[in-house]
Amino acid sequence: MKDCFARPIASAPDAWFDMVERDWNDGEKVRDRTTKRRRCLNLGSYNYLGFGSFDEYCTPRVIESLKKFSASTCSSRVDAGTTSVHVELEECVAKYVRKHSAIVFGMGYATNSFIIPVLIGKGGLIISDSLNHSSIINGARGSGANIRIFQHNTPSHLERILREEIAERQTKTHKPWKKIIVIVEGIYSMEGEICKLPEIVSICKKYKAYVYLDEAHSIGAIGNTGRGVCELLGVNTADVDIMMGTFSKSFASCGGYIAGSKELIQYLKHHCPAHLYATSISTPSAQQIISAIRVILGEDGSNRGAQKLARIRENSNYFRSELRNMGFKGMLARKCKFLYQNESHLLPHKRANSKRNMKQVAIAVVGFPATPLMLGRARICISASHSKQDLIKALEVISKVGDLTGIKYFPAAPKKQEAEKDTIKLV
Amino acid sequence: MDTNLVEMCRAGLKWFTMLLDAPSARIVLFGVRIQGHIFVEVLLGFVIVFLLSQKSYKPPQRPLTEQEIDELCDEWVPEPLIPPITQDMRHEPPVLESAAGPHTTVDGKDVVNFASANYLGLIGHQKLLESCTSALEKYGVGSCGPRGFYGTIDVHIDCETRISKFLGTPDTILYSYGLSTMFSTIPCFCKRGDIIVADEGVHWGIQNGLQLSRSTIIYFKHNDMDSLRSTLEKIMTKNKRSKNLRRYIVAEAVYQNSGQIAPLDEIVKLKEKYRFRVILDESNSLGVLGRSGRGLAEHHGVPIEKIDVVTAAMGHALATEGGFCTGNARIIDYQRLSSSGYVFSASLPPYLASAAITAIDVIDQNPELLVKMKQNIALLWKGLKDIKGMSLASDPESPIVFLKLEKSSGSTKDDLLLLEKMADRALKEDSLLVVSSKKSFLDKCRLPVGIKLFVSAGHSDSDLIKASESLKRLASELLL
Numbered sequence: 011m012k013d014c015f016a017r018p019i020a021s022a023p024d025a026w027f028d029m030v031e032r033d034w035n036d037g038e039k040v041r042d043r044t045t046k047r048r049r050c051l052n053l054g055s056y057n058y059l060g061f062g063s064f065d066e067y068c069t070p071r072v073i074e075s076l077k078k079f080s081a082s083t084c085s086s087r088v089d090a091g092t093t094s095v096h097v098e099l100e101e102c103v104a105k106y107v108r109k110h111s112a113i114v115f116g117m118g119y120a121t122n123s124f125i126i127p128v129l130i131g132k133g134g135l136i137i138s139d140s141l142n143h144s145s146i147i148n149g150a151r152g153s154g155a156n157i158r159i160f161q162h163n164t165p166s167h168l169e170r171i172l173r174e175e176i177a178e179r180q181t182k183t184h185k186p187w188k189k190i191i192v193i194v195e196g197i198y199s200m201e202g203e204i205c206k207l208p209e210i211v212s213i214c215k216k217y218k219a220y221v222y223l224d225e226a227h228s229i230g231a232i233g234n235t236g237r238g239v240c241e242l243l244g245v246n247t248a249d250v251d252i253m254m255g256t257f258s259k260s261f262a263s264c265g266g267y268i269a270g271s272k273e274l275i276q277y278l279k280h281h282c283p284a285h286l287y288a289t290s291i292s293t294p295s296a297q298q299i300i301s302a303i304r305v306i307l308g309e310d311g312s313n314r315g316a317q318k319l320a321r322i323r324e325n326s327n328y329f330r331s332e333l334r335n336m337g338f339k340g341m342l343a344r345k346c347k348f349l350y351q352n353e354s355h356l357l358p359h360k361r362a363n364s365k366r367n368m369k370q371v372a373i374a375v376v377g378f379p380a381t382p383l384m385l386g387r388a389r390i391c392i393s394a395s396h397s398k399q400d401l402i403k404a405l406e407v408i409s410k411v412g413d414l415t416g417i418k419y420f421p422a423a424p425k426k427q428e429a430e431k432d433t434i435k436l437v
Numbered sequence: 438m439d440t441n442l443v444e445m446c447r448a449g450l451k452w453f454t455m456l457l458d459a460p461s462a463r464i465v466l467f468g469v470r471i472q473g474h475i476f477v478e479v480l481l482g483f484v485i486v487f488l489l490s491q492k493s494y495k496p497p498q499r500p501l502t503e504q505e506i507d508e509l510c511d512e513w514v515p516e517p518l519i520p521p522i523t524q525d526m527r528h529e530p531p532v533l534e535s536a537a538g539p540h541t542t543v544d545g546k547d548v549v550n551f552a553s554a555n556y557l558g559l560i561g562h563q564k565l566l567e568s569c570t571s572a573l574e575k576y577g578v579g580s581c582g583p584r585g586f587y588g589t590i591d592v593h594i595d596c597e598t599r600i601s602k603f604l605g606t607p608d609t610i611l612y613s614y615g616l617s618t619m620f621s622t623i624p625c626f627c628k629r630g631d632i633i634v635a636d637e638g639v640h641w642g643i644q645n646g647l648q649l650s651r652s653t654i655i656y657f658k659h660n661d662m663d664s665l666r667s668t669l670e671k672i673m674t675k676n677k678r679s680k681n682l683r684r685y686i687v688a689e690a691v692y693q694n695s696g697q698i699a700p701l702d703e704i705v706k707l708k709e710k711y712r713f714r715v716i717l718d719e720s721n722s723l724g725v726l727g728r729s730g731r732g733l734a735e736h737h738g739v740p741i742e743k744i745d746v747v748t749a750a751m752g753h754a755l756a757t758e759g760g761f762c763t764g765n766a767r768i769i770d771y772q773r774l775s776s777s778g779y780v781f782s783a784s785l786p787p788y789l790a791s792a793a794i795t796a797i798d799v800i801d802q803n804p805e806l807l808v809k810m811k812q813n814i815a816l817l818w819k820g821l822k823d824i825k826g827m828s829l830a831s832d833p834e835s836p837i838v839f840l841k842l843e844k845s846s847g848s849t850k851d852d853l854l855l856l857e858k859m860a861d862r863a864l865k866e867d868s869l870l871v872v873s874s875k876k877s878f879l880d881k882c883r884l885p886v887g888i889k890l891f892v893s894a895g896h897s898d899s900d901l902i903k904a905s906e907s908l909k910r911l912a913s914e915l916l917l
Contacts, residue, residue, distance in 0.1 A: 016773070018589045023581040030591060055581040055588070056783070063577040072578060073570055080560045081569050081792045082758050083537040083553060084891075089872045090541070090552035093533045116758060117614035119782040123645075127879055129518065144781040152649055176513050177506040189515040218515050251518060258783035262579040264613065277519040280526040283641045283877045287693075288616040289752030294569070295786060298578040374586040389586075 017372070020047055022063035023055035023262075025395040029372060051400055053390045054374040058231040059318045060395030061262035061302050067310045068301035075297035083290050087279075091290030099296045103267050106303050107229070107237065107255070108247045111275035114267045115284050116291040118226060118256030119145040121266030124284040125254070126193075126222075127153040128277075133188040137171055137219070139163065139205075141198050146224060150193070162201070165209035168192065172217045190219040191252075196228030196239035200376060200389070204228070207239055211249045220251040230260025236306045236319050263298040265291045318394040326392040329401055336409050371407045525854060531864060536561045539895035541870070548868045549900045551890040556725050556836045557806045558895025559756035559796055568795040572788035580784045584773070588784040596790040600761055603797050604731055605741050608769040611761050612778055613785040615750025618760030619718055620646035621778030622748050625771070626716075627652045627685055634668055634713070635687040636660065638694045638884045641877065643687060643718060652685075659884060660697045665704070669711040684713045690722035690733035694874075694884050696831020696839035698726070701737040705744070714745040724754030725836050730800050730807050754800075757792040759785040810836065810894035813901060817892055820905025826916030827908075830887065840908070841887035842916070849876065852886050859888065859911050867907035 021028040028047040061068060075095060085091040096114065104112040115121045126149030130136060134155040138146060140162045150157050158175065161167040172190070180186045192214050194205045207223070214221045225238045233241030238255070240247050247253065252270050257263040268278060279285055306315035374389045392401075454473070501509075534542040537553040538560045559565060572592065582588030597609040612618045623646030627633055631652040635643065638659040647654050655672065658664035665686070672679050686708055688699045701717070708715050719732045727735030732749075734741045741747070746768060750760040762772060772779060800806070817838055821829060824840065831839035845852055856873035863869040874886035890904060 016585050016589050017587060018591050018594055019587055020591045022575065022577045023579075023587060023590075024577075027587070052587065054586050057581040061577070062579065062581045064574060065577070069573060069577070073573055076569055076573065076788075077566060078535065079533075080536040080538070080756070081565060081789060082560070082752055082756055083533070084555045084560060084752055084756055085537055085553040086875075088530045088875055090531065090533060090537050090550055090870055092530045093537075097532055117617055117782060119778060120614050120617050123617075123620070128877075144777050148649065148777060152645060173506050173510060177501055177509040180509050180513065181501065186513055187515070189518065217510055218513065220515075220518050256783075258579050258581065262577055262581055264579050264783060264786050273522050274519055276522050276526050280528075281877050281879070283645070283879055284616060286875045286877050287641050288614065289750070289758055292758050292786070292789060294573070294788070295578055372587060374582075 024063035050370045050372040056259040057393045058260045072294045076294040079293035087290045095296045107269045109269035110272045112269040118266035123149040130155045135187045135190045138193045169213045193222045196225040222252045223250045225255040229255035261302040263295045322394040550870045552870045552872045554753040554891045555893045556754040558893045568791045569788045572791040576787040584784045590787045592787045592790045599794045606763040608766045609763040610769045615752045615760040616642040617778040618748045619643045621776045624650040625776045631683040633685045640693040662703045686713045687716045689718040696835045696837035698832040716746040720750040723749045755796040757789045806894045814892045817901045826912045838890040841885040
């Protein structure tokens with residue numbers, strides 16, 4: 011069982027990587043690394059736009075910034091940790107996300123955990139989606155505010171809860187809520203679903219609640235220019251009060267950001283503990299993000315960014331439809347990830363995973379507590395750096411393994427493509 | 438008619454008094470003669486008890502109609518998301534135009550930098566830059582995944598092995614952010630119902646971890662072993678259930694908020710006497726204390742096995758980013774599945790892990806860096822000994838030199854503004870970059886605020902003399 015997780019790799023997390031083979035001594039207790047490497051197709055890393063290895067535009071600039079500023083500033087942002095690269099990064103991110111200002115932190119998880127307690131405290135209410143990430147749950151618990159959960163991606167349930175809470179609080183305790191923040195994610199990492207943002211934003215506007223959008227997986231990967239779920243669904247960014255995202259996925263760097271109005275960012279810079287006490291984000295990582303954003307927007311003088319975005323759309327649409335045709339049960343359509351769900355224990359997936367590995371395809375397998383106990387799943391992350399041949403090979407392997415382990419729950423479709431009504435297609 | 442009424446009342450009263458007095462005139466209970474009025478009082482008592490035991494009248498509640506809910510929702514006005522911005526929130530930090538070494542460039546001017554915790558001067562070290570460059574060319578920047586899903590690069594495993602070898606512990610786990618190390622480790626082991634005794638001066642990352650753990654937190658006076666002893670004594674003697682609960686002591690090796698060094702030998706003696714476990718944060722002592730830089734345990738001659746959990750951020754002497762936790766193999770293995778900051782977060786970028794390995798190699802091979810740093814601390818202490826208006830509050834061997842205000846204005850906010858002004862003037866007039874204390878409203882630490890200087894092995898004697906002269910001059914101008 012343990013072999014499925016924490017597999018070390020010996021190269022960059024690109025379309026193909028070298029997986030390190032491990033020896034298992036004494037049952038499952040000790041595992042030694044061997045010097046043997048196996049070249050595997052990478053369907054498990056969050057390398058959506060293919061920046062996860064040497065890049066002709068980004069890497070030279072990153073190395074230059076490393077030589078100029080060194081790997082770390084050893085200081086918090088307010089002391090001596092702000093370099094010209096950090097200032098440029100925040101301006102670049104704010105412009106990209108279409109907000110007035112942004113603030114950047116060294117870790118995406120910490121961004122949520124440390125920002126939410128600054129914005130809301132006792133006497134406030136947080137309404138969070140039932141499948142929100144652990145960092146949001148940690149931040150909400152740490153804030154001291156009351157927490158209510160609404161059914162995953164169900165705007166009608168959110169509205170019901172808002173009405174109930176505002177009305178009951180006033181009549182029962184005569185101390186109305188100080189403020190209400192609704193926290194949703196752009197793309198849910200374990201489901202692969204896109205948030206119903208337009209409906210949620212209109213409900214929040216009606217009931218005067220603030221919207222906090224976590225775009226960890228969607229920024230840089232969906233939308234015409236990769237600007238995330240707001241661009242894809244046509245939501246005005248001025249309607250989302252706090253936009254959060256991370257750089258460890260599409261931008262292949264590290265860290266997280268919060269974007270919002272000028273006053274919001276000024277307030278956060280003065281009070282957020284991560285800004286005051288934590289070491290600032292490493293300068294070469296910051297440079298990688300700036301360069302990646304420039305490539306995506308075409309500011310490097312080429313159209314590689316647009317090509318990457320188009321390729322990831324094509325790849326994921328193709329892969330999803332092929333898997334459905336084969337008879338696998340998949341989650342709702344997505345631009346960059348595809349999941350398939352299995353209503354049984356995790357074990358068939360684990361067996362499938364080992365078999366796939368022998369055939370050189372690496373996929374992430376997820377179980378409890380990240381997913382419900384009986385709903386283990388395998389998660390496939392499509393990247394812009396995968397070629398058509400890579401995907402065809404992966405599909406062959408998955409199909410064979412699916413047959414062997416019996417996880418094809420639907421009959422295979424005839425050779426014609428089915429129409430997908432409930433998917434969001436990009437024109 | 439009036440007379441008849443009066444006659445009737447008088448008769449009634451006479452009869453009533455006779456009734457009360459008659460039988461009881463002979464009763465003596467507990468040495469007290471029972472008079473008639475006792476019966477009245479007892480009767481009144483029964484009436485009162487009866488009334489109190491009745492449920493208060495509540496009108497039956499009917500559910501709100503949709504229209505009423507709409508009205509209430511329309512009436513409700515939330516607070517603004519953030520309070521209004523004040524002048525002090527608009528303060529901008531200095532922007533560096535070169536590496537944050539002992540000398541750096543701000544606004545085109547060369548500035549002496551005492552604001553980076555670059556204790557051994559490894560920022561800009563040739564070997565670190567070479568190892569980072571080769572890691573960047575091989576692995577790119579990010580690892581694009583959490584440790585569980587193909588985010589474990591072989592460099593991470595090498596780094597963990599190297600740290601274990603350096604500190605002499607069985608196993609190590611790497612975290613991707615220094616501040617997240619403590620706030621992930623503490624809730625991993627400490628749960629609701631456990632008892633944690635923590636120093637009141639611990640930094641915010643530890644405070645957050647303590648809060649998330651939901652355990653019972655008891656603070657003891659900052660770095661005061663008598664206070665710790667009496668707290669442990671009280672816990673073990675007063676509460677009989679304590680023996681069945683898990684008990685921890687949380688301390689920092691070198692306190693970020695005051696520069697004091699924890700007396701580890703005494704803490705270990707107390708821990709063994711009262712049977713507690715120790716969680717120690719060695720962020721500012723790794724590479725600094727001890728003959729070979731192996732931290733507080735080496736400094737006090739305590740075997741590292743006596744400390745149950747050691748955590749550290751690598752953004753200080755090791756001149757890289759991230760953090761780690763080290764201890765026995767079971768503790769580390771447990772964190773690989775249960776520590777939220779490890780499982781749910783992308784792993785450390787490989788080039789930073791490779792920088793950590795190289796930094797440890799450099800420390801091992803160059804013990805003269807530690808000697809130089811210790812000499813620099815001594816020289817700075819000599820220069821700042823007779824500063825007016827402030828006093829040295831840190832330990833003489835600590836790399837964080839902390840000058841606290843001798844006379845506080847009474848309001849922490851005013852003190853912080855004054856110190857910020859002092860730091861700004863030091864930068865503008867003397868090209869000296871120092872740290873003035875910053876406090877978030879979420880920070881519970883109430884230690885005195887002041888100016889901090891991070892001493893580096895890369896500082897020259899003239900830098901240290903310049904710093905002391907400048908601070909002495911500004912202190913006499915602004916504080917007296």
